[in-house]
Amino acid sequence: MAARTPRPRFTIDRDSGLFAAARQVPSPNHNARPPGMAPELIVVHNISLPPGEFGGPWIDRLFTNELDPHAHPYFGGVAALRVSAHLLVRRDGELVQYVPFHRRAWHAGASRWQGREDCNDFSVGIELEGTDDGGYTTAQYRRLAVSIRALCRAYPTLSPQRLAGHSDIAPGRKTDPGQSFDWERLARWLAPRRYTRKPKRAT
Numbered sequence: 001m002a003a004r005t006p007r008p009r010f011t012i013d014r015d016s017g018l019f020a021a022a023r024q025v026p027s028p029n030h031n032a033r034p035p036g037m038a039p040e041l042i043v044v045h046n047i048s049l050p051p052g053e054f055g056g057p058w059i060d061r062l063f064t065n066e067l068d069p070h071a072h073p074y075f076g077g078v079a080a081l082r083v084s085a086h087l088l089v090r091r092d093g094e095l096v097q098y099v100p101f102h103r104r105a106w107h108a109g110a111s112r113w114q115g116r117e118d119c120n121d122f123s124v125g126i127e128l129e130g131t132d133d134g135g136y137t138t139a140q141y142r143r144l145a146v147s148i149r150a151l152c153r154a155y156p157t158l159s160p161q162r163l164a165g166h167s168d169i170a171p172g173r174k175t176d177p178g179q180s181f182d183w184e185r186l187a188r189w190l191a192p193r194r195y196t197r198k199p200k201r202a203t
Contacts, residue, residue: 010146012154017100019150022087027063027098029084029106034121038157039101041113041123042148045085045166046130046176050074054091054129063098082106085125087147093139095147101154111169119169124151124158132178141182145189160190 009020018024049058050072061067062078069079085107088096099105107125111118126147130136152158165181166174 010150012101012150014102014154017102019087019095019097019101019147021146021150022095022097024097025060025064027084027105028065029063029082030099030103033102033104037122039122039124039151039155040157040162041119042151042158042163043108043119043123043125043166043169044144044163044177044181045107045125045127046132046178046181047085047088047127048129048131049078052131052134059088059127059129060096085127087124088127088129089140089143089147090129091137091140093137093143095143101151108166108169110173113164113169123169128177128181130177131180132175133180135180136177136182141185141189145186148190160187 011020012018013020047059048054049056049062049067051074058067058071058075062081063084065082067075067079069076084098084105086097086099086101086105088098090096101124104120105125106120107127108119108123111120113119113123116122126144128136128140128144130140148158148160148163152160163186166176167178
């Protein structure tokens with residue numbers, strides 16, 4: 001009988017800031033949060049490299065400063081960027097972590113949320129592999145919801161109500177996660193009943 005594949009552990013270590021369920025691809029593009037600052041906001045983005053194409057090593061290479069500007073015509077304009085995110089959710093639901101959650105990832109750029117500037121200081125950036133108008137997979141919504149729940153357990157300053165799109169914190173400059181992202185669907189995945197076992201019927 002074949003051995004079962006172990007189920008991923010959806011827990012975050014507060015000391016290391018690492019997500020047990022994620023593949024770790026360390027990015028150099030991060031720094032310390034301001035003293036005493038904890039994550040208070042989760043920002044949802046999207047990314048695809050090249051635009052509209054999924055899979056391949058290109059997102060990992062962008063966030064680790066290893067993107068070959070000659071590998072695709074589009075890459076010449078982005079290879080020199082020094083950017084990152086805390087987490088990526090790929091089309092099949094795979095989780096990839098680039099920056100520990102207690103560190104300041106470089107994902108938001110010029111941004112503002114509830115009167116506060118520079119959202120990188122107090123936010124967690126989660127990238128979905130996708131495009132503004134192409135739709136996202138069920139696996140991505142499921143893994144995004146599980147990741148948000150894990151973050152809220154690890155950091156009491158976060159909650160499922162403290163969510164924003166990149167377009168919300170940088171209106172006019174950014175449009176992601178786009179019109180194809182279904183916030184109501186995510187809310188359904190985050191509903192407590194999704195995480196409560198149904199009682200067994202009496203026999």
